[in-house]
Amino acid sequence: MGTLNELFDPDRVAVVGATTREGAVGRAVTSNLLEDFDGDTVPVNPNYDEVLGLPCVDGIDDADADVAVIVVPPSIVLDAIEACGEAGVRNVVVITAGFGETGEDGATREHRLAEIADEYELNLVGPNSLGIMSTPSGMNATFGPENALPGGLSFMSQSGAFVTAVLDWANDNGVGFKDVVSLGNKAVLDETDFVDHWGDDEETDVIIGYLEGIEDGREFIETARETAQDTPIVAVKSGRTSAGAQAASSHTGTLAGSEKAYEAGLDQAGVIRAESVDELFDAAGILGSQPLPDTDSVAIVTNAGGPGVMATDAVGDTGLDMASFDDDTTAALRESMPDEANIHNPVDVIGDADVERFREALEITVEDDGVGAALVLAAPTATIDFDELADAILDVSEEMDAPVAACLMGGDRTREPKQRLQARGIPCYFDPARGIESLATLAEYRDIKAREYAEPMSFDIDRERAHEILSSVRDRDDNRLGVEAMELLDAYGIPTPAGEIVDSPARAAEVAAGIDGGVVMKIVSPDILHKSDIGGVAVDIDDSDVADTYEDLITRARNYQPDATILGVQVQEMVDLDAGVETIVGMNRDPQFGPLLMFGLGGIFVEVMEDTTFRVAPVSEPEAREMTEEIQSAPLLRGARGRDPVDIDAVIGTIGRLSQLVTDFPAIMELDINPLVALPDADGANAAAVDVRLTVDPEELDQ
Amino acid sequence: MGTLNELFDPDRVAVVGATTREGAVGRAVTSNLLEDFDGDTVPVNPNYDEVLGLPCVDGIDDADADVAVIVVPPSIVLDAIEACGEAGVRNVVVITAGFGETGEDGATREHRLAEIADEYELNLVGPNSLGIMSTPSGMNATFGPENALPGGLSFMSQSGAFVTAVLDWANDNGVGFKDVVSLGNKAVLDETDFVDHWGDDEETDVIIGYLEGIEDGREFIETARETAQDTPIVAVKSGRTSAGAQAASSHTGTLAGSEKAYEAGLDQAGVIRAESVDELFDAAGILGSQPLPDTDSVAIVTNAGGPGVMATDAVGDTGLDMASFDDDTTAALRESMPDEANIHNPVDVIGDADVERFREALEITVEDDGVGAALVLAAPTATIDFDELADAILDVSEEMDAPVAACLMGGDRTREPKQRLQARGIPCYFDPARGIESLATLAEYRDIKAREYAEPMSFDIDRERAHEILSSVRDRDDNRLGVEAMELLDAYGIPTPAGEIVDSPARAAEVAAGIDGGVVMKIVSPDILHKSDIGGVAVDIDDSDVADTYEDLITRARNYQPDATILGVQVQEMVDLDAGVETIVGMNRDPQFGPLLMFGLGGIFVEVMEDTTFRVAPVSEPEAREMTEEIQSAPLLRGARGRDPVDIDAVIGTIGRLSQLVTDFPAIMELDINPLVALPDADGANAAAVDVRLTVDPEELDQ
Known part of the structure; x- marks a missing residue:
């Protein structure tokens, strides 16, 4: 697979199956390309000499195209793709449906399609795709009703209908895109490829995605981590709930991984997760245009006490905090605001404030070094003109290096200033909570950018001995091993009691x-x-x-x-269970993300309180440490209620060694160390794996 | 205090302090009343003969008014109110500010104001109110910029700015109101009075509120419970977070109760709580117009697979469930839908569906007895006209006795059909999650309506002995009692170990x-x-x-x-701690709600896992039982992990007896029974209160 530059920026696009028939997809694609595309559009169809005024060629080998869009019937799609390969066309967008999503025959056809793509090293989108767009060249190679506006968002979607819905909305709300791709069945190119590509694309400010599944979780994590250092990635992963996962599976025909794995994996990948369409575009909007806050402290400037309280609540909900102003700020506010104003955060410029007073209060508060971000919150009054207020916010924001959001609480009169603010990247909503949530997204991305990813934990272990022990599963009917496999842990240096x-x-x-x-x-x-x-x-x-x-x-x-x-x-x-704390370290293998590690305290904490945490393996030392810190019962490991703290490094080491074991052996399908007794810090081994159960797939053992 | 009918439906309204001065509140109120009010407006001001063309009287005694709106300066407000009392005007709206919200002097003035109101039995709104409105008579007795549209929502707000913001938005979005009241400082009339009034008001469909505090929690619970049997109550209670509570306190000058108390109290009151403006109006909109669902099962009909998955996720998030269709429904769908359609829930009528296919699928699914509510979810396609789809939804909904919500996923083209649907009470959003959340609100209100409130638990106890034991606190410096007060528990029949x-x-x-x-x-x-x-x-x-x-x-x-x-x-x-389960039963006294009971399992469960539940006392038997059921560690009481189940009735009895004790004695400020050991079901006492601590206010003892 080569670079995707040519896919999104071709000189010539061929439409294989172009037609003049009204209502046909082959006509819609041709006509969409004709609309704005800077390059050449080449209809391919032996039955026509001309399509929509363009000369039509008989076969792809006559087209001299960089990209071929395939809209022919399913029965001849494979031939058409092969012809592309033969003709040297490296980029193929397969719009035709009737593959994996339709059952077994389709799946076979899709498998063959992937083989052909592999043989010719094709960058292939689809099948069952709505198509692709790229606004710099005006290319709309979809059969959707509208082209996108230009902008900095690059958008991938596993649902074609979602693309049409979003574009319809985005065009009316001034939201623009760099590239758009409807992923279809992802037989060849998938989310990882596009994240990789857009990460290197100067014109992409934010990557957004609607995903129902991820093809290769581990690869996605690696790629997204690197990309997210420079380009924020925001995604809706649907099928979060069990009902949703079932619906997704019947929609796309793919086997859904567990939500726990997605939750852990997307977090490890540095992807900001949105749960609704509003959240997706609120996040994308502010990430594409505003500076990142230095601190988590927010200043609120308002003319309305009640809404100021609502915004303050939202600050608490998001994990941000309310800025405490330094003395200079307070003094400056005291001097310039009327006596009745509240000069502490949230700053209340009170009901008779005009735009100048708002501007002044905003300028003073954002000067405060402790202020990371600001929210301007205005209710309609006789003295406030929302248009002028928008101008003031835009002026001040240009000189600020902190992000700002606005809430203009009103009806139609806010429509125009709101759009103007949003066009300049300043989020503007009625609801104070949404403004604050946008600012929280910036803080979240700042933390993702600041992450330092360490290497997976790695130890000197006895891999051969482990292989031998795992191989003993061949003597079993049910692929399960119990305490008889304790030596497996020993081979990977996990402390076990003598015996x-x-x-x-x-x-x-x-x-x-x-x-x-x-x-x-x-x-x-x-x-x-x-x-x-x-x-x-x-x-x-x-x-x-x-x-x-x-x-x-x-x-x-x-x-x-x-x-x-x-x-x-x-x-x-x-093992003296009373001297230590019983924990559980487990693993199961997720269809998308591979080995998923679990950690929690033993007994009731996992079973009744569901107090567990997950990571996709292999994990680094900081990741393993986080696991021991982020469960709610973590204080019990650190000496709560008068107990001795346990040797936490021994627990972290065990997580790391298990991570290495399950990464080394894809044959291990499930494994539980239950209990791993974490013991107080003392000489010798300070943890003891008392029992183990695992399931091994013998067929994977010799891979 | 009499009925509030006259307050909202007067024949004559006097404006005390009416003036012609541009920008003055006294002019704005007079002019707003002149606009649409069916009754008479009487300016009162000795300095004018005429105000805005109306004859002006010198004093309120010449006005013959049912309602007086006071806009005079703070220094003469008290005289003006007294004059209203003398003149027999029973309804007074005090717009003038400068009372409790400004500090000590203001608070003293406000106290005096309340005394005068009490003396003359006035229905007094404010002070520091924006005013009141009632749309049937066109009365706008506020100084806000706009009158409300007529409708079925009655709205109270502790923030005047929030009223102006909401009206500005509501007028542009076709949302109408019956009555609106800006509560101001609530010196006399408070949220409970308006809930009580609107509960009896035929024209009020839904009561909505923005509240920063509740004056008398217990009274509010009693009143709201009764009202909510017929009229839904939806409220934003701001100051939820500690930062928000602090902001609210500095905004209104009132002492905020704890969020735990509000959470428990509003739930016990049957109030549906909204956390944002969107949630408030989404809930109010659907509650005012749609039937309640018989079951929690939702049918989704869509032409877009991906968004269908998002909606299914939202169903899982809200606690609703996806309907499983019966055989007749599935057969009917199979017959009328194309082969490629998904005839299971979510029903996918697929991309080439026209409005008729949508209508048919909707009609078939809502016929299914198991379906409690339906969501129609449409992405833009060449074959769907959103206007026609809105008509079809309206047609079908008229014949349905189940509620329906719609998602039209698009831009401006959805604006008109969306407004048309919403005007007829059908929630319509872009985001599938919001549609589902609206349906969940209906299910929540159905459950509130179905509640049967039992009497508070009551036992034969020895109140005199308890009083005597509590009185021993007079010998203490710090108002605290410990195990020496164990007999207090005994006096209320709470089992204690011998000793x-x-x-x-x-x-x-x-x-x-x-x-x-x-x-x-x-x-x-x-x-x-x-x-x-x-x-x-x-x-x-x-x-x-x-x-x-x-x-x-x-x-x-x-x-x-x-x-x-x-x-x-x-x-x-x-007491054999190992034989039983250690629990904690506690109480602290909330400034608004009074005695707040807490229950949880002892030790780490409360301290580390924060696994607790709260109720405002006194509690009924079902409420006490719920407390033992809704903590996450509840299975441990019921015999998880091979233990004997404890005698849960003994725990419930203890909660009930403690509830009675702390209700009988307002002098008890805090009390903890820690541990209450819950023991297995056996002969004799099956719970043992091993230790107790309490704080008593000696001054309250003889009240």
Whole structure:
């Protein structure tokens, strides 16, 4: 796959399947291209000499095109694409539908389409795409009803209908785009390719997306991280709820990953997530045009006390804070404002304020070094002209290096000044909350830009031994391993209590003799899931009782299930659960993002309180540390309620080693260390993985 | 205070302080009344014979008015109000500012104003009000710039600027009102009075409010509950966040109650809470015009797959659910829709649908008994005319008894059909989430209407004994009582472990001998807060060691703080904490809502996980039960993870008894039972209040 520059900026675009038939897609695309495109449009159709006044060629090889738009019937699409490849056309937009979204036959056809694209190294959009647009050249290679206005947003959408809806709205609201792409079924080019491309595109200020899924989560994270350092990415990921995910899956035919994975993955990727259309464009609007705030502190200047309180609430809701003015600011406000004014934040210039008083208050407050951003909030009064107020805000904002948002609280009289402010990148709404939320988006992006991504954690481990242990799953019917795989953890340096699985009373006694204090003994059988329920676990056994207990456990297991496979009995050092904190470190493999790590405190905290956190592996040390910090029960690890703090680095190390293990072995489908007992800081190992369960796909083992 | 009918529907309105001076409030009010008011407007001002063409009288006694609007300077407002009282004018709107909001002098003046109003039984609005409006008679008795359009919303606002902002917007968006009142400082009439009045007003469909505080929380709850049975109440309560509360307090000069109290109190009152202006009017719009849904199940009919997924997500977010169609519905859809359509919910009529196909799909789905509400969601296509689609939605909605919302996703072309739909009460937005949220508001109000309010829990208790125990606080410097007040709980029938506070080793031994098993012994001193830290608590003491332990505890206390007041040693039955679940039942007194009850599980659950729930006391049995059900850790009370379920009725009983105690004694400012150990269901008391702390205001004790 080459660069996408030519896709969005071609000299000649061929429409394969162009036609003059009214209502046909092939006519709509040709006609849209004719409208504004600076380059040449070449209809391709052996049945016509001319389409809409343009000379028509018989085949793509006669077109000398940089981009081919395919609108022929599904049955001949593959031939048409192959012809493009043969003719040296590297950029293909497949509008024709009837592929993966229609069932099995379609999916087969789509698979073949991807093979052809691969063979000829095509940049292929679609199939089932509405098409693409690029405003600098006026190219509208879609069958949608309208071309986009020029602007700095580049927009990708997995829904064609969403593109038409957004353009209809955007054109009437002065919102402009650089490039637009309807992703269709993403058989070849997907969101990662466009993020990559637009990240290098000088004319793209903000990347926005409507996505129902992400093809390759890991690749997306890597690419988006890099892009987001310079270009903000805002996306609606729909199918967030289980009902929504089901609807998305029936809409696009793709298998949805879990919302937890998307939540973690998009955050790790530095994508700002919007939950609604309003949020998407509010965020895109301000990110494209305003400077980033130095601090989280907001100054509010208003002529209306009540709405000022609402805006202050919104500041609290978003995690921003209200600026405290320094003495100079307060003194300057006291001098220039009337006595009745509130010179503390939110600044109330009061009801009889004119535009000059607003301007003055705004100028004074934004001069304060502690102020990161400002909101101007005006209710209609006899002394305020919203047009003049908009001018004043624009004037002041030009000299500010802090962002500003405006709320003009009124009806039609605010329409024109609002549009004028928004055209200059100043968000303007009726609702104070929306203004504040826009400012919060800037602070969020500032933090994303400031991120420093560390390398994934990496340790000296024994990969071969791990492979050997994992391979033991071939002897199992159900692909599951239990405590018999404890050595897997050991191979990756995850601390486990002393012990082993033994197959005789004598060996049990030998092992127990080598362990200080009493031992825990457990029956080991893939066929017995709930060992405690059948009396298959014995705790705090003295050395002298070990041999008898061995016999006893075996008998119980036999009685419970005569045909159970019994691998032996685990004899393990007792871990003092009361001295530490039980945690759970787990992993499951997401279809899009791959290994998803989970961390939480054991027992009720995960099961009842649902107090968990997730990251896509592999994780860096700071990411693993965040996991231990951001659960609500985190204070319990750090010595809440008079307990000793645990050795948090031992927990972080275990997360990192597990991250490495599941990244090294895509065969591991699920894995839970439950409990990992986090112990107080002391000499030696300060965490103990007491139990493990995992599921392994043997077919993946030798890949 | 009489009925407010005359206030909103007077025959004659006097403007006390009417003037012809340009820019004066007295001119603006007179001129606004002249505009549309059906009744007579009477300027009152001894300096004029005529104001704006109306004959002017010298004093209010010559005006024969039903309502007096006061706009005179603050210094003569009190005289003017007194004159109204003398002249028999019962309804007074005080626009003049400069009262409680300006500091101490103003507060004194406002206090006097309230006294005069009380003396003459005046219905008094303000002071510091923008005025009032009522559209049936065209009365605009405000100095705002515009009159309201007629409609079914009655609107109260604690911010005058918010009234002008909302009217400016509402007039341009076709949103109409019955009555509007700017509450001002609420010296006499407050939110409760207007809720009460509008609840009986046939022409008010929905009550909406912007509130920064509630004067009397308990009275508001009682009144709003009754009103909300017939008339929905939607309110923005600002000052939700701590920064917002501070801003509100400096704006209105009132002491803000806690957000937890407002959250609980407004919910108990049946008020639907909006967090932004958009939410307020979205909710008001649909509540005023649409039927309530029978079920929570929503059908979505769309021509756009992607936006259909977004709407489905919104259904999940709001707690509604996606309707599963019955076989007849599916069969009918299969028959009438094209093969490519999705006949399951969300129904996708696909991109080439015309309005007739939309209409048919909508008609079929709403026929399904399981469907409680419907959303029609349309992206612009060549085959859809939004005007015709609006007509179809209006047609179908007229024959439906289920509510419907619409999303027309486009720009200016949607403006006219959108306004037409909204004028007929059908919410219509671009964003699918807003349409679904409106439908969720209807379901919320349906549940509020269906509430059955039970009487507060009431038990046979020993009130005199409780009074006596509380009175012991008079001997204290700090108004605090500890375990020495355990008998207070006993007086209200709250189960406590056996034991007493003793003042000699011998008595300690006697008490211990009467208790089965070991005992817990604690030093009892108001001066020693953290007893455990100084070794002032001894657990599981055998009878033979009790006397020695007594001496030991006293010695420790003396050593720690020689001048500490020592009330004795508590000897208490051991409660097996491991057998039960530690909970906390607490109360603090909110300035607006009075006693606020708190419930949560003990220790980390309250302190670290912040897993708590609140109710304004007194509570009914169902309310107390809800408290035990709605905390996230509730499953632990009901036997999660293999434990015995606790006797939940004993916990509910304790909450009810505490509710009664703190309602009976306003002197109790704070009280915590920590822990209340909830024990498994068995014979005898199944909960044990092990410790108590409370703060008592001695001055309130004899009220």
